[in-house]
Amino acid sequence: MTVLARAIDATRRYGDVLALDHVSLDLRAGELVGLLGPNGAGKSTLINLFAGLRRPTSGTVELFGGSPLDPVRRRGIGVTPQETGLPESLRVGEITDFVSAHFPDRVGTPELLARFGLGDLARRQVGGLSGGQRRRLAVALAFAGRPRLVFLDEPTTGLDVEARRALWDGIRSFHEEGGTVLLTSHYLEEIEALAERVLVVGSGRVLADDTVGAVRGMVGTRRVSLVADRLPELPGVLAAERAGDRFDLVVSDPDRLVVALVRSGAPFSGLEIRPATLEEAFLALTAEPAAHA
Amino acid sequence: MPSPAPAPNRSARTHLAPAPAPAPAPKETSMPSLVLAHTRYLLIEQIRVPIAILASAFFPAISMVAFVVPFAGRDPVAATTATGSLMFFGAMSAALIGLGNSVAQERELPWNPYLRTLPAGPLPRFAGRILATLAVMLISVIPVLVVAALFTEAAITPARLLLGFGALVAGVVPFMLMGLFVGFRLASKAAMAVSQLLFFPMAILGGLLLPPQVLPRFVQDVSSYVPTRGAAELIWWAIADARPSALSLVMLAVWTAAMAAAAAWAYRRDEGRRFS
Numbered sequence: 001m002t003v004l005a006r007a008i009d010a011t012r013r014y015g016d017v018l019a020l021d022h023v024s025l026d027l028r029a030g031e032l033v034g035l036l037g038p039n040g041a042g043k044s045t046l047i048n049l050f051a052g053l054r055r056p057t058s059g060t061v062e063l064f065g066g067s068p069l070d071p072v073r074r075r076g077i078g079v080t081p082q083e084t085g086l087p088e089s090l091r092v093g094e095i096t097d098f099v100s101a102h103f104p105d106r107v108g109t110p111e112l113l114a115r116f117g118l119g120d121l122a123r124r125q126v127g128g129l130s131g132g133q134r135r136r137l138a139v140a141l142a143f144a145g146r147p148r149l150v151f152l153d154e155p156t157t158g159l160d161v162e163a164r165r166a167l168w169d170g171i172r173s174f175h176e177e178g179g180t181v182l183l184t185s186h187y188l189e190e191i192e193a194l195a196e197r198v199l200v201v202g203s204g205r206v207l208a209d210d211t212v213g214a215v216r217g218m219v220g221t222r223r224v225s226l227v228a229d230r231l232p233e234l235p236g237v238l239a240a241e242r243a244g245d246r247f248d249l250v251v252s253d254p255d256r257l258v259v260a261l262v263r264s265g266a267p268f269s270g271l272e273i274r275p276a277t278l279e280e281a282f283l284a285l286t287a288e289p290a291a292h293a
Numbered sequence: 294m295p296s297p298a299p300a301p302n303r304s305a306r307t308h309l310a311p312a313p314a315p316a317p318a319p320k321e322t323s324m325p326s327l328v329l330a331h332t333r334y335l336l337i338e339q340i341r342v343p344i345a346i347l348a349s350a351f352f353p354a355i356s357m358v359a360f361v362v363p364f365a366g367r368d369p370v371a372a373t374t375a376t377g378s379l380m381f382f383g384a385m386s387a388a389l390i391g392l393g394n395s396v397a398q399e400r401e402l403p404w405n406p407y408l409r410t411l412p413a414g415p416l417p418r419f420a421g422r423i424l425a426t427l428a429v430m431l432i433s434v435i436p437v438l439v440v441a442a443l444f445t446e447a448a449i450t451p452a453r454l455l456l457g458f459g460a461l462v463a464g465v466v467p468f469m470l471m472g473l474f475v476g477f478r479l480a481s482k483a484a485m486a487v488s489q490l491l492f493f494p495m496a497i498l499g500g501l502l503l504p505p506q507v508l509p510r511f512v513q514d515v516s517s518y519v520p521t522r523g524a525a526e527l528i529w530w531a532i533a534d535a536r537p538s539a540l541s542l543v544m545l546a547v548w549t550a551a552m553a554a555a556a557a558w559a560y561r562r563d564e565g566r567r568f569s
Contacts, residue, residue, distance in 0.1 A: 051410040053409055054568060074411065077410070079407065086404060089341035101322065174309045
């Protein structure tokens with residue numbers, strides 16, 4: 001598959017702070033990649049390198065086979081501005097026209113605003129928008145120039161559930177049409193719902209780079225849930241919780257546990273075995289370096 | 294992964310992704326159209342919050358009414374040169390204070406790094422800023438011109454008026470560069486204070502508010518060395534054929550070159566600090 005953006009052994013320092021530490025990764029055409037990491041892990045630095053805002057201290061960053069610092073390469077990307085910085089006195093339509101003017105192939109202001117539910121607000125000044133409307137405008141601007149690759153930094157922060165679902169649909173349809181997405185979010189649910197591939201970064205390094213399922217599985221635990229009056233002694237239970245007559249167990253080896261449960265002869269029903277959530281995997285992955293320190 | 298609920302408007306969905314080949318002929322993003330887009334955006338901002346325009350236009354117009362009309366209004370030459378001086382006063386305010394503040398404020402907003410992710414180099418931005426400042430400057434000198442035409446004996450031929458505007462634009466260049474220097478170098482609150490601190494003494498020393506001949510001796514001694522004096526003499530030359538002193542014009546050129554170097558240094562330093 002075509003590689004749209006690539007980091008090769010990219011390191012970025014800010015003075016004494018090491019923001020990215022020898023990171024290598026490819027973003028391939030048609031991928032929907034979730035970028036996860038605690039604050040200060042290097043997510044923004046990585047996006048800034050791909051968007052041409054920063055140069056790597058060492059190593060290489062490529063965009064469409066060239067340098068992200070070359071404006072012509074940046075015609076193929078879309079970036080979300082921080083909605084707090086949108087020029088207050090401009091109208092929604094004017095700001096969209098202005099951003100669109102930079103791209104040879106434009107969606108067009110009326111169509112773009114309609115797509116993001118902002119059609120009625122074209123003549124409204126940005127200063128008069130609600131937080132959610134600003135957020136939607138910021139995300140819409142990333143798509144103004146029909147990008148091949150978009151960087152969506154926290155696209156749904158501050159949106160209500162309905163607006164978030166609508167935006168997810170928009171991101172999915174862009175992806176289905178062949179667009180490539182790099183998405184950061186505080187909501188792991190969002191990454192789980194949208195992304196196919198997950199990059200977990202921590203302390204400037206890529207800690208995991210795999211499918212959502214594989215990253216979930218990395219922590220090696222499962223959730224076992226069942227209904228019973230009481231439970232016998234069971235092997236490999238890391239944590240247990242009881243709500244009414246339903247038990248929730250975090251276990252290391254669900255197969256062994258189920259065998260032991262059946263052998264014990266204790267009556268039970270409603271057995272469910274689920275993989276760990278992405279959130280559990282994320283916490284386990286990013287906690288590791290701290291534990292060693 | 295939960296299967297997504299089908300979007301209700303799936304059939305009416307518009308396409309955000311790049312159009313599949315054969316693509317429609319792309320609209321070109323020519324440099325002039327980009328410069329125009331940036332100029333328009335900056336002008337809209339200035340006009341919607343017209344404090345800078347009003348500030349640049351108000352004080353010189355009031356000065357015209359309060360001082361020039363009663364004391365020099367009947368003398369065609371004095372009224373004409375005073376009109377030129379006060380127009381330059383307004384233009385200089387737009388260039389130095391206006392540009393300094395807007396550059397300093399913009400640097401503090403996250404919108405600024407976002408603009409750098411758009412596919413354009415620094416030129417459209419920079420040209421747009423200069424053009425928008427020139428436009429604001431030309432708007433802000435109109436009230437002085439109107440007062441002069443209606444209430445004084447100031448007289449000028451169309452050719453000399455045009456020449457005067459040319460001199461105004463040439464004379465304001467070092468102050469634009471000074472504004473850029475202040476804006477790139479200082480935080481917005483400091484830029485506001487410093488640009489005003491630079492502005493008033495230079496305006497007075499250069500003879501914009503009172504003709505140089507009536508200034509105290511020690512002020513006359515330094516007057517030729519401030520850029521306002523050279524700019525004013527250039528304008529008086531254009532509109533009233535008052536022969537300028539070589540020293541003032543040379544100093545204007547020296548200031549322009551020095552300010553260009555300072556602005557370029559401040560710009561590069563700021564870029565290096567924030568985007569390298």
